[in-house]
Amino acid sequence: MSRALVTQFSISLDGFGTGEPQTLDEPFGHAGQRLHRWLFAGEPGGERVTTGIDAAMGAVGWDGTVGAEIMGRRKFGPQTGAWTDAEWRGWWGEDPPFHTPVFVLTYHPRPPLEMEGGTTFHFVDGTPEEVLAQARDAAGGLDVRIGGGPSTVRQFLAADLVDLMHVVLVPILLGRGVSLWEGLEGIESRFDIETVHSPTSGVTHLTFRRRES
Amino acid sequence: MSRALVTQFSISLDGFGTGEPQTLDEPFGHAGQRLHRWLFAGEPGGERVTTGIDAAMGAVGWDGTVGAEIMGRRKFGPQTGAWTDAEWRGWWGEDPPFHTPVFVLTYHPRPPLEMEGGTTFHFVDGTPEEVLAQARDAAGGLDVRIGGGPSTVRQFLAADLVDLMHVVLVPILLGRGVSLWEGLEGIESRFDIETVHSPTSGVTHLTFRRRES
Numbered sequence: 413m414s415r416a417l418v419t420q421f422s423i424s425l426d427g428f429g430t431g432e433p434q435t436l437d438e439p440f441g442h443a444g445q446r447l448h449r450w451l452f453a454g455e456p457g458g459e460r461v462t463t464g465i466d467a468a469m470g471a472v473g474w475d476g477t478v479g480a481e482i483m484g485r486r487k488f489g490p491q492t493g494a495w496t497d498a499e500w501r502g503w504w505g506e507d508p509p510f511h512t513p514v515f516v517l518t519y520h521p522r523p524p525l526e527m528e529g530g531t532t533f534h535f536v537d538g539t540p541e542e543v544l545a546q547a548r549d550a551a552g553g554l555d556v557r558i559g560g561g562p563s564t565v566r567q568f569l570a571a572d573l574v575d576l577m578h579v580v581l582v583p584i585l586l587g588r589g590v591s592l593w594e595g596l597e598g599i600e601s602r603f604d605i606e607t608v609h610s611p612t613s614g615v616t617h618l619t620f621r622r623r624e625s
Numbered sequence: 626m627s628r629a630l631v632t633q634f635s636i637s638l639d640g641f642g643t644g645e646p647q648t649l650d651e652p653f654g655h656a657g658q659r660l661h662r663w664l665f666a667g668e669p670g671g672e673r674v675t676t677g678i679d680a681a682m683g684a685v686g687w688d689g690t691v692g693a694e695i696m697g698r699r700k701f702g703p704q705t706g707a708w709t710d711a712e713w714r715g716w717w718g719e720d721p722p723f724h725t726p727v728f729v730l731t732y733h734p735r736p737p738l739e740m741e742g743g744t745t746f747h748f749v750d751g752t753p754e755e756v757l758a759q760a761r762d763a764a765g766g767l768d769v770r771i772g773g774g775p776s777t778v779r780q781f782l783a784a785d786l787v788d789l790m791h792v793v794l795v796p797i798l799l800g801r802g803v804s805l806w807e808g809l810e811g812i813e814s815r816f817d818i819e820t821v822h823s824p825t826s827g828v829t830h831l832t833f834r835r836r837e838s
Contacts, residue, residue, distance in 0.1 A: 425640070425806060425813075425831075426640055426804075426806035426807075426809075427638070427639050427640060581794070581829070583813055583818045583820060583831065584811075584813045585806055585809050585810055585811060585812055585813055586810060587806075587808065587809065587810025587811065588810065591639075593638060593639035593798055593800075594639075595800065596639075596798050596800065597798055597799060597800025597801065598797075598798060598800065599798055600638075600796055600797050600798055605796045605827060606827075607796060607822045607827055607828075607829055608822055609820045609821055609822045609829060614818060614819075614820055615820075616794070616820055616822060616829050618638075618796065
Protein backbone atom coordinates (compact mmCIF):
# COMPACT_ATOMS: atom_id res chain seq x y z
CA MET A 413 0.00 0.00 0.00
CA SER A 414 1.29 3.46 -0.90
CA ARG A 415 1.53 5.60 2.24
CA ALA A 416 1.71 9.39 2.53
CA LEU A 417 4.76 10.23 4.65
CA VAL A 418 6.17 13.28 6.32
CA THR A 419 9.78 12.73 7.37
CA GLN A 420 12.48 14.72 9.16
CA PHE A 421 10.11 17.60 9.64
CA SER A 422 11.98 19.87 12.03
CA ILE A 423 10.19 22.46 14.12
CA SER A 424 11.11 24.73 16.99
CA LEU A 425 9.69 24.25 20.50
CA ASP A 426 7.14 26.91 19.63
CA GLY A 427 6.07 24.98 16.56
CA PHE A 428 7.62 26.90 13.67
CA GLY A 429 8.89 24.93 10.66
CA THR A 430 10.50 27.96 9.07
CA GLY A 431 11.45 31.39 10.26
CA GLU A 432 10.88 34.58 8.33
CA PRO A 433 11.40 36.18 5.92
CA GLN A 434 12.37 33.60 3.30
CA THR A 435 15.10 34.97 1.03
CA LEU A 436 17.51 33.57 -1.53
CA ASP A 437 20.25 33.50 1.09
CA GLU A 438 18.04 32.17 3.88
CA PRO A 439 15.40 29.68 2.73
CA PHE A 440 14.41 29.25 6.39
CA GLY A 441 14.46 32.96 7.24
CA HIS A 442 15.82 33.89 10.67
CA ALA A 443 15.86 30.20 11.63
CA GLY A 444 18.90 29.86 9.39
CA GLN A 445 20.18 26.28 9.63
CA ARG A 446 19.28 25.86 13.30
CA LEU A 447 16.32 23.58 12.67
CA HIS A 448 18.46 21.09 10.78
CA ARG A 449 21.75 21.02 12.66
CA TRP A 450 20.76 17.76 14.36
CA LEU A 451 21.25 16.09 10.96
CA PHE A 452 24.68 17.60 10.46
CA ALA A 453 26.33 17.02 13.82
CA GLY A 454 25.79 20.63 14.79
CA GLU A 455 27.91 21.98 11.94
CA PRO A 456 26.14 24.19 9.43
CA GLY A 457 27.12 22.89 6.01
CA GLY A 458 28.90 19.94 7.67
CA GLU A 459 28.66 16.26 6.86
CA ARG A 460 25.52 14.36 7.72
CA VAL A 461 25.64 12.37 10.93
CA THR A 462 26.34 8.73 10.18
CA THR A 463 25.68 6.97 13.48
CA GLY A 464 23.13 6.87 16.25
CA ILE A 465 19.50 7.82 16.55
CA ASP A 466 19.77 11.05 14.54
CA ALA A 467 21.34 9.23 11.58
CA ALA A 468 18.71 6.48 11.79
CA MET A 469 15.80 8.92 11.97
CA GLY A 470 17.45 11.02 9.28
CA ALA A 471 17.28 8.03 6.92
CA VAL A 472 13.55 7.34 7.33
CA GLY A 473 11.90 7.52 3.91
CA TRP A 474 15.21 7.77 2.02
CA ASP A 475 15.67 4.05 1.42
CA GLY A 476 13.98 3.82 -1.97
CA THR A 477 10.43 3.39 -0.65
CA VAL A 478 9.34 6.87 -1.80
CA GLY A 479 8.27 7.13 -5.43
CA ALA A 480 7.01 10.71 -5.58
CA GLU A 481 7.20 13.92 -3.56
CA ILE A 482 4.76 16.77 -2.97
CA MET A 483 5.98 20.18 -1.87
CA GLY A 484 4.61 23.65 -1.43
CA ARG A 485 5.72 26.34 -3.78
CA ARG A 486 7.70 28.09 -1.04
CA LYS A 487 9.77 24.99 -0.55
CA PHE A 488 10.63 25.03 -4.26
CA GLY A 489 11.74 28.64 -4.19
CA PRO A 490 11.18 32.19 -3.00
CA GLN A 491 9.04 33.38 -5.93
CA THR A 492 5.36 34.16 -5.38
CA GLY A 493 2.59 35.01 -7.86
CA ALA A 494 3.13 34.46 -11.58
CA TRP A 495 6.45 32.78 -12.47
CA THR A 496 8.68 35.64 -13.56
CA ASP A 497 12.11 34.05 -13.05
CA ALA A 498 12.26 31.18 -15.53
CA GLU A 499 15.89 30.54 -14.58
CA TRP A 500 15.01 29.33 -11.08
CA ARG A 501 15.33 25.55 -10.88
CA GLY A 502 14.95 25.00 -7.12
CA TRP A 503 17.41 25.25 -4.22
CA TRP A 504 19.13 21.95 -4.90
CA GLY A 505 21.22 22.43 -8.07
CA GLU A 506 20.93 20.35 -11.23
CA ASP A 507 20.77 16.98 -9.44
CA PRO A 508 18.22 17.38 -6.62
CA PRO A 509 18.12 14.73 -3.89
CA PHE A 510 14.61 13.50 -4.72
CA HIS A 511 15.28 11.28 -7.79
CA THR A 512 11.51 10.97 -8.32
CA PRO A 513 8.69 13.08 -9.74
CA VAL A 514 8.11 16.11 -7.48
CA PHE A 515 4.72 17.82 -7.48
CA VAL A 516 5.00 21.51 -6.64
CA LEU A 517 1.70 23.04 -5.46
CA THR A 518 1.00 26.31 -7.20
CA TYR A 519 -1.93 28.38 -8.45
CA HIS A 520 0.20 29.02 -11.53
CA PRO A 521 0.77 25.75 -13.39
CA ARG A 522 3.62 25.67 -15.93
CA PRO A 523 5.46 23.00 -17.93
CA PRO A 524 7.52 20.45 -15.98
CA LEU A 525 11.21 20.94 -15.28
CA GLU A 526 13.28 17.85 -15.91
CA MET A 527 16.42 17.73 -13.80
CA GLU A 528 19.29 15.25 -13.60
CA GLY A 529 19.13 12.07 -11.58
CA GLY A 530 15.45 11.31 -12.13
CA THR A 531 13.91 14.38 -10.49
CA THR A 532 11.20 16.14 -12.51
CA PHE A 533 9.32 19.08 -11.04
CA HIS A 534 5.63 19.14 -11.99
CA PHE A 535 3.75 22.35 -11.21
CA VAL A 536 0.19 21.51 -10.26
CA ASP A 537 -2.94 23.13 -8.87
CA GLY A 538 -5.52 21.09 -6.98
CA THR A 539 -6.84 19.99 -3.62
CA PRO A 540 -4.59 17.91 -1.38
CA GLU A 541 -6.68 14.85 -2.35
CA GLU A 542 -6.26 15.51 -6.06
CA VAL A 543 -2.54 16.17 -5.91
CA LEU A 544 -1.97 13.13 -3.69
CA ALA A 545 -3.84 10.98 -6.24
CA GLN A 546 -1.64 12.37 -9.01
CA ALA A 547 1.51 11.74 -6.99
CA ARG A 548 0.37 8.18 -6.15
CA ASP A 549 -0.10 7.46 -9.84
CA ALA A 550 3.40 8.72 -10.52
CA ALA A 551 4.86 6.79 -7.57
CA GLY A 552 4.09 3.42 -9.13
CA GLY A 553 2.97 1.78 -5.91
CA LEU A 554 5.67 3.34 -3.76
CA ASP A 555 5.10 5.85 -0.94
CA VAL A 556 4.54 9.58 -1.44
CA ARG A 557 6.42 12.08 0.69
CA ILE A 558 4.76 15.35 1.71
CA GLY A 559 8.00 17.30 1.79
CA GLY A 560 6.85 20.60 3.28
CA GLY A 561 6.91 23.46 4.05
CA PRO A 562 4.87 23.71 7.21
CA SER A 563 1.71 25.09 5.63
CA THR A 564 1.70 22.28 3.05
CA VAL A 565 2.09 19.61 5.75
CA ARG A 566 -0.62 21.32 7.80
CA GLN A 567 -2.95 21.26 4.81
CA PHE A 568 -2.47 17.50 4.32
CA LEU A 569 -2.88 16.88 8.05
CA ALA A 570 -6.08 18.89 8.13
CA ALA A 571 -7.40 16.78 5.22
CA ASP A 572 -6.42 13.63 7.18
CA LEU A 573 -4.20 12.37 4.37
CA VAL A 574 -1.01 11.67 6.33
CA ASP A 575 -0.25 8.05 7.27
CA LEU A 576 3.09 8.51 8.96
CA MET A 577 4.72 11.70 10.22
CA HIS A 578 8.17 12.11 11.71
CA VAL A 579 8.52 15.43 13.52
CA VAL A 580 11.79 16.61 15.01
CA LEU A 581 11.41 18.95 17.92
CA VAL A 582 14.42 21.25 18.18
CA PRO A 583 14.82 23.02 21.54
CA ILE A 584 14.95 26.55 20.20
CA LEU A 585 12.33 29.30 20.28
CA LEU A 586 11.91 31.01 16.93
CA GLY A 587 9.14 33.30 18.13
CA ARG A 588 7.81 33.81 14.59
CA GLY A 589 7.59 32.06 11.26
CA VAL A 590 5.25 29.47 9.78
CA SER A 591 3.61 27.19 12.34
CA LEU A 592 3.13 23.48 11.74
CA TRP A 593 0.40 23.14 14.34
CA GLU A 594 -1.96 26.04 13.81
CA GLY A 595 -5.58 24.94 13.47
CA LEU A 596 -4.92 21.25 14.14
CA GLU A 597 -6.63 20.87 17.51
CA GLY A 598 -7.16 17.26 18.47
CA ILE A 599 -5.45 15.56 15.52
CA GLU A 600 -3.34 13.49 17.91
CA SER A 601 -6.39 11.27 18.41
CA ARG A 602 -5.91 9.94 14.87
CA PHE A 603 -2.38 8.77 15.60
CA ASP A 604 -0.31 6.56 17.83
CA ILE A 605 2.67 8.63 18.84
CA GLU A 606 6.11 7.34 19.73
CA THR A 607 8.61 9.73 21.28
CA VAL A 608 12.37 9.36 21.64
CA HIS A 609 14.99 11.93 22.51
CA SER A 610 18.48 12.11 21.09
CA PRO A 611 21.12 12.47 23.79
CA THR A 612 23.59 13.56 21.10
CA SER A 613 21.77 16.47 19.50
CA GLY A 614 19.15 17.23 22.15
CA VAL A 615 16.26 17.01 19.70
CA THR A 616 13.16 14.86 20.23
CA HIS A 617 11.89 12.61 17.47
CA LEU A 618 8.12 12.11 17.39
CA THR A 619 6.66 9.44 15.12
CA PHE A 620 2.94 9.77 14.41
CA ARG A 621 1.43 6.58 12.98
CA ARG A 622 -2.13 6.80 11.78
CA ARG A 623 -4.43 4.48 13.73
CA GLU A 624 -6.37 1.84 11.84
CA SER A 625 -9.90 3.15 11.60
CA MET B 626 21.50 30.54 46.96
CA SER B 627 17.74 30.89 46.52
CA ARG B 628 16.76 29.90 42.98
CA ALA B 629 13.59 30.72 41.04
CA LEU B 630 12.12 27.45 39.79
CA VAL B 631 9.41 26.40 37.40
CA THR B 632 8.54 22.73 37.85
CA GLN B 633 6.16 20.22 36.24
CA PHE B 634 4.99 22.85 33.83
CA SER B 635 2.93 20.86 31.35
CA ILE B 636 2.21 22.17 27.87
CA SER B 637 0.74 20.75 24.69
CA LEU B 638 2.83 20.18 21.56
CA ASP B 639 1.51 23.49 20.30
CA GLY B 640 2.70 25.25 23.45
CA PHE B 641 -0.48 25.83 25.45
CA GLY B 642 -0.28 25.58 29.24
CA THR B 643 -4.04 25.84 29.67
CA GLY B 644 -7.00 25.52 27.37
CA GLU B 645 -9.98 27.82 27.36
CA PRO B 646 -12.28 28.96 28.81
CA GLN B 647 -11.35 28.59 32.47
CA THR B 648 -14.41 27.74 34.56
CA LEU B 649 -15.10 26.49 38.08
CA ASP B 650 -15.51 22.96 36.72
CA GLU B 651 -12.58 23.13 34.33
CA PRO B 652 -9.61 25.15 35.65
CA PHE B 653 -7.70 24.17 32.48
CA GLY B 654 -10.59 24.84 30.08
CA HIS B 655 -10.98 22.40 27.20
CA ALA B 656 -7.62 20.83 28.09
CA GLY B 657 -9.39 19.19 31.03
CA GLN B 658 -6.89 16.98 32.83
CA ARG B 659 -5.06 15.91 29.68
CA LEU B 660 -1.97 18.03 30.38
CA HIS B 661 -1.43 16.36 33.75
CA ARG B 662 -2.33 12.72 33.18
CA TRP B 663 1.37 11.81 32.96
CA LEU B 664 1.54 12.47 36.70
CA PHE B 665 -1.45 10.26 37.47
CA ALA B 666 -0.72 7.16 35.39
CA GLY B 667 -3.23 8.23 32.77
CA GLU B 668 -6.18 8.15 35.15
CA PRO B 669 -7.95 11.46 35.75
CA GLY B 670 -8.32 11.79 39.49
CA GLY B 671 -6.18 8.68 39.97
CA GLU B 672 -3.22 8.17 42.26
CA ARG B 673 0.07 9.85 41.48
CA VAL B 674 2.64 7.69 39.74
CA THR B 675 5.14 6.39 42.26
CA THR B 676 7.90 4.90 40.11
CA GLY B 677 9.97 5.74 37.07
CA ILE B 678 10.93 8.93 35.31
CA ASP B 679 7.51 10.58 35.59
CA ALA B 680 7.44 10.09 39.36
CA ALA B 681 11.00 11.38 39.66
CA MET B 682 10.34 14.45 37.55
CA GLY B 683 7.02 14.93 39.31
CA ALA B 684 8.89 15.26 42.61
CA VAL B 685 11.31 17.99 41.47
CA GLY B 686 10.90 20.99 43.77
CA TRP B 687 8.62 19.17 46.23
CA ASP B 688 11.36 17.96 48.56
CA GLY B 689 11.31 20.86 51.01
CA THR B 690 13.69 23.10 49.05
CA VAL B 691 10.95 25.57 48.08
CA GLY B 692 10.12 28.22 50.70
CA ALA B 693 7.64 30.39 48.80
CA GLU B 694 5.48 30.26 45.70
CA ILE B 695 4.38 32.87 43.17
CA MET B 696 1.30 32.36 41.05
CA GLY B 697 -0.87 34.32 38.68
CA ARG B 698 -4.33 35.26 39.76
CA ARG B 699 -5.90 32.88 37.24
CA LYS B 700 -4.08 29.99 38.86
CA PHE B 701 -5.61 30.98 42.21
CA GLY B 702 -9.14 31.09 40.82
CA PRO B 703 -11.51 32.05 38.04
CA GLN B 704 -12.40 35.54 39.31
CA THR B 705 -11.21 38.60 37.41
CA GLY B 706 -11.39 42.30 38.27
CA ALA B 707 -12.27 43.40 41.79
CA TRP B 708 -12.65 40.54 44.31
CA THR B 709 -16.40 40.01 44.57
CA ASP B 710 -16.47 36.43 45.88
CA ALA B 711 -14.87 36.61 49.33
CA GLU B 712 -15.70 32.93 49.89
CA TRP B 713 -13.25 31.70 47.25
CA ARG B 714 -10.16 30.23 48.91
CA GLY B 715 -8.42 28.66 45.91
CA TRP B 716 -8.89 25.35 44.08
CA TRP B 717 -7.13 23.26 46.68
CA GLY B 718 -9.40 23.10 49.75
CA GLU B 719 -8.46 24.16 53.26
CA ASP B 720 -5.03 22.49 53.26
CA PRO B 721 -3.37 23.45 49.94
CA PRO B 722 -0.29 21.48 48.86
CA PHE B 723 2.10 24.44 49.05
CA HIS B 724 2.75 24.64 52.83
CA THR B 725 4.57 27.97 52.31
CA PRO B 726 3.65 31.59 51.69
CA VAL B 727 2.08 31.94 48.24
CA PHE B 728 2.19 35.29 46.43
CA VAL B 729 -0.79 35.76 44.12
CA LEU B 730 -0.22 38.44 41.48
CA THR B 731 -3.16 40.79 41.21
CA TYR B 732 -3.90 44.41 40.45
CA HIS B 733 -6.36 44.22 43.37
CA PRO B 734 -4.42 43.63 46.60
CA ARG B 735 -6.41 42.39 49.61
CA PRO B 736 -5.60 40.98 53.05
CA PRO B 737 -3.82 37.61 53.20
CA LEU B 738 -5.72 34.32 53.50
CA GLU B 739 -4.25 31.97 56.06
CA MET B 740 -4.96 28.34 55.27
CA GLU B 741 -4.13 25.11 57.08
CA GLY B 742 -0.77 23.38 56.78
CA GLY B 743 1.37 26.49 56.50
CA THR B 744 -0.02 27.95 53.28
CA THR B 745 -0.85 31.66 53.36
CA PHE B 746 -2.02 33.43 50.21
CA HIS B 747 -0.68 36.98 49.89
CA PHE B 748 -2.27 39.15 47.20
CA VAL B 749 0.34 41.45 45.74
CA ASP B 750 0.82 43.90 42.92
CA GLY B 751 4.27 44.60 41.49
CA THR B 752 6.81 43.85 38.79
CA PRO B 753 8.18 40.30 38.55
CA GLU B 754 11.42 41.60 40.13
CA GLU B 755 9.57 43.15 43.07
CA VAL B 756 7.36 40.17 43.74
CA LEU B 757 10.30 37.77 43.44
CA ALA B 758 12.21 39.86 45.99
CA GLN B 759 9.20 39.70 48.34
CA ALA B 760 8.89 35.95 47.88
CA ARG B 761 12.63 35.47 48.45
CA ASP B 762 12.37 37.35 51.74
CA ALA B 763 9.51 35.08 52.76
CA ALA B 764 11.34 31.93 51.63
CA GLY B 765 14.06 32.31 54.25
CA GLY B 766 16.90 31.29 51.97
CA LEU B 767 14.98 28.50 50.25
CA ASP B 768 13.97 28.43 46.57
CA VAL B 769 10.96 30.23 45.12
CA ARG B 770 8.63 28.42 42.75
CA ILE B 771 6.97 30.31 39.91
CA GLY B 772 3.88 28.13 39.90
CA GLY B 773 2.08 29.38 36.79
CA GLY B 774 -0.11 29.80 34.87
CA PRO B 775 1.53 30.15 31.49
CA SER B 776 1.36 33.93 31.25
CA THR B 777 2.95 34.30 34.69
CA VAL B 778 5.81 31.95 33.77
CA ARG B 779 6.23 33.78 30.46
CA GLN B 780 6.44 37.10 32.30
CA PHE B 781 9.23 35.81 34.58
CA LEU B 782 11.06 34.24 31.61
CA ALA B 783 10.85 37.49 29.68
CA ALA B 784 12.35 39.31 32.68
CA ASP B 785 15.13 36.67 32.79
CA LEU B 786 14.35 35.73 36.39
CA VAL B 787 14.05 31.94 36.01
CA ASP B 788 17.01 29.81 37.11
CA LEU B 789 15.61 26.35 36.46
CA MET B 790 12.56 25.36 34.43
CA HIS B 791 11.08 21.91 34.02
CA VAL B 792 8.68 21.77 31.09
CA VAL B 793 6.63 18.68 30.28
CA LEU B 794 5.70 18.36 26.65
CA VAL B 795 2.48 16.40 26.28
CA PRO B 796 1.82 15.03 22.76
CA ILE B 797 -1.61 16.58 22.31
CA LEU B 798 -2.67 19.55 20.20
CA LEU B 799 -4.92 21.95 22.11
CA GLY B 800 -5.23 24.39 19.23
CA ARG B 801 -6.09 27.29 21.56
CA GLY B 802 -5.49 28.48 25.08
CA VAL B 803 -2.70 30.36 26.82
CA SER B 804 0.72 29.88 25.23
CA LEU B 805 3.87 29.47 27.30
CA TRP B 806 6.18 30.46 24.46
CA GLU B 807 4.65 33.54 22.88
CA GLY B 808 7.12 36.40 22.58
CA LEU B 809 10.12 34.46 23.92
CA GLU B 810 12.23 34.24 20.76
CA GLY B 811 15.79 33.17 21.45
CA ILE B 812 15.55 32.60 25.22
CA GLU B 813 17.03 29.11 24.77
CA SER B 814 20.44 30.79 24.48
CA ARG B 815 20.27 31.62 28.19
CA PHE B 816 19.86 27.98 29.16
CA ASP B 817 21.44 24.57 28.94
CA ILE B 818 18.63 22.22 28.01
CA GLU B 819 18.41 18.55 28.88
CA THR B 820 15.72 16.44 27.25
CA VAL B 821 14.42 13.02 28.21
CA HIS B 822 11.31 11.18 27.10
CA SER B 823 9.15 8.97 29.23
CA PRO B 824 8.45 5.61 27.60
CA THR B 825 5.60 5.10 30.08
CA SER B 826 3.52 8.23 29.55
CA GLY B 827 4.87 9.43 26.20
CA VAL B 828 5.65 12.91 27.50
CA THR B 829 9.02 14.63 27.11
CA HIS B 830 10.67 16.30 30.09
CA LEU B 831 12.80 19.34 29.26
CA THR B 832 15.03 20.81 31.94
CA PHE B 833 16.24 24.36 31.28
CA ARG B 834 19.18 25.33 33.49
CA ARG B 835 20.26 28.93 33.33
CA ARG B 836 23.85 29.29 32.09
CA GLU B 837 26.39 30.97 34.29
CA SER B 838 26.83 34.44 32.85
